[in-house]
Amino acid sequence: MSVPALEILGVSKDFGRIIALRDVSFSVMPGEFVSILGRNGAGKTTLLNIVSGVSRPSEGKVNLFGTDPGDRENKAKLAVISHEMFLYGNLTAIENLEYYSRVYNVPDAKKRIDTVLSDVELTHRRFDLVATYSRGMTQRLTIARALLHEPSLLLLDEPFTGLDQHAIGMLIELLKKQKDMDRTILLTTHDLHTAAELSDRYVVLSKHKIIKDGYIADTTPDAIREKYFSAESQGAEA
Amino acid sequence: MMRTAISILQKDLRMEFRSKESILAMWIFSLLIFVIFNFTFEVSRLVMLEIAPGLLWVAFVFSGMFGLNQSFALEKENGNLRAMALMPVDGGEIYVGKFFSVTLIMLMFEALIFPIFIIFYDLQLSLGMFRLIPVLLAGTIGFTSLGTILSAVAVHTRNQQILLSLLLWPLVSPIIIWSVTLTGMILSGEVTEAFYPLLLRVGAFDVIFFTLSYMLFDFILED
Numbered sequence: 001m002s003v004p005a006l007e008i009l010g011v012s013k014d015f016g017r018i019i020a021l022r023d024v025s026f027s028v029m030p031g032e033f034v035s036i037l038g039r040n041g042a043g044k045t046t047l048l049n050i051v052s053g054v055s056r057p058s059e060g061k062v063n064l065f066g067t068d069p070g071d072r073e074n075k076a077k078l079a080v081i082s083h084e085m086f087l088y089g090n091l092t093a094i095e096n097l098e099y100y101s102r103v104y105n106v107p108d109a110k111k112r113i114d115t116v117l118s119d120v121e122l123t124h125r126r127f128d129l130v131a132t133y134s135r136g137m138t139q140r141l142t143i144a145r146a147l148l149h150e151p152s153l154l155l156l157d158e159p160f161t162g163l164d165q166h167a168i169g170m171l172i173e174l175l176k177k178q179k180d181m182d183r184t185i186l187l188t189t190h191d192l193h194t195a196a197e198l199s200d201r202y203v204v205l206s207k208h209k210i211i212k213d214g215y216i217a218d219t220t221p222d223a224i225r226e227k228y229f230s231a232e233s234q235g236a237e238a
Numbered sequence: 239m240m241r242t243a244i245s246i247l248q249k250d251l252r253m254e255f256r257s258k259e260s261i262l263a264m265w266i267f268s269l270l271i272f273v274i275f276n277f278t279f280e281v282s283r284l285v286m287l288e289i290a291p292g293l294l295w296v297a298f299v300f301s302g303m304f305g306l307n308q309s310f311a312l313e314k315e316n317g318n319l320r321a322m323a324l325m326p327v328d329g330g331e332i333y334v335g336k337f338f339s340v341t342l343i344m345l346m347f348e349a350l351i352f353p354i355f356i357i358f359y360d361l362q363l364s365l366g367m368f369r370l371i372p373v374l375l376a377g378t379i380g381f382t383s384l385g386t387i388l389s390a391v392a393v394h395t396r397n398q399q400i401l402l403s404l405l406l407w408p409l410v411s412p413i414i415i416w417s418v419t420l421t422g423m424i425l426s427g428e429v430t431e432a433f434y435p436l437l438l439r440v441g442a443f444d445v446i447f448f449t450l451s452y453m454l455f456d457f458i459l460e461d
Binding site (some may be wrong): 080 | 248
């Protein structure tokens, strides 16, 4: 049996008196696509920060490919896409991607940059400053930046927020392509239909702990919606 | 090993040369200081030589504070500071990149403002003035080595500029005071035997601040 790409073992996180996560445990196998569902403030972003090694858990442990998420080797295998762009407005698309390709030591960087820019349909704007891009274009460049070093694990924190329909469609297609390439993907989203369309598995976070963990194949999008909302309302009542 | 540091340095310098935001603002701010002091006080040349070194370093340090704040404000924008924490490199390497970019920008600004200072205060250029180069280098490196790590701390807070001042001033004061003393010796042409030991002391502080900051920067990047 293969080693899980990600193991979250009894993770709790608090910021002083504010509790963000309580005893969260689950694992993700290599090539698996897992969606984390939950209301704002449920702890989804905190969980992704811990998984990415940016934040440390107050209790519990996270293993990424069998080792600590803060390891340099693990960080090189990881990419994060969130509402934060990780781009410099005063640089062009090419300059941003060249910068990240040097940091991530991307082999044959020029060719790889051309490929990712073409994937997100931004080749024609590659020499323009990112500050002149629309929100959708910036998000597409963010995706290109994240895929530049061909990460094994993709962490997506509400990546559809603020995107137009065209950009959402493009991101869904890109994610399907990543899934076909057996990349491990962890997605947080409010969009249950998209989660059901893309994921193998879903996890529901409510009041900072897991209240559901199930396989998409065992259910239907409507049933997930029903389970999700019932779980949420139970969580809210608790 | 220093691939990331060089990339950060190139990126910062490219952005600065494109916008000229930091250098221009620092230059104008210093010019204002010189103009105000020059026209406010009608003092003799002797007194002017007494206050000029302090004035020069006031301009450098206040403008430098602006440069430090600006450097990490750029990283905070669009979450780039978090992107740095996610990079597969040691925090120390990121620190080195930011340190060199802040230091080079500050040295460029110093090179641009120093001739204005000479003109405003009617100072005589002499070969002895070349001694200012190691003094400016050592003083600036001490200021930026500590300032780089402390502005990375302060950028996470709401009152970034106030916090940076509160953290930086008490620690960097000895370096600034010694740099003012050394600059005074050179401008007055009275370089005593205390000059080199004092310069060495500034250099020793530079090494200590740089080494500690390099080792601690990983913790700063964590949430």
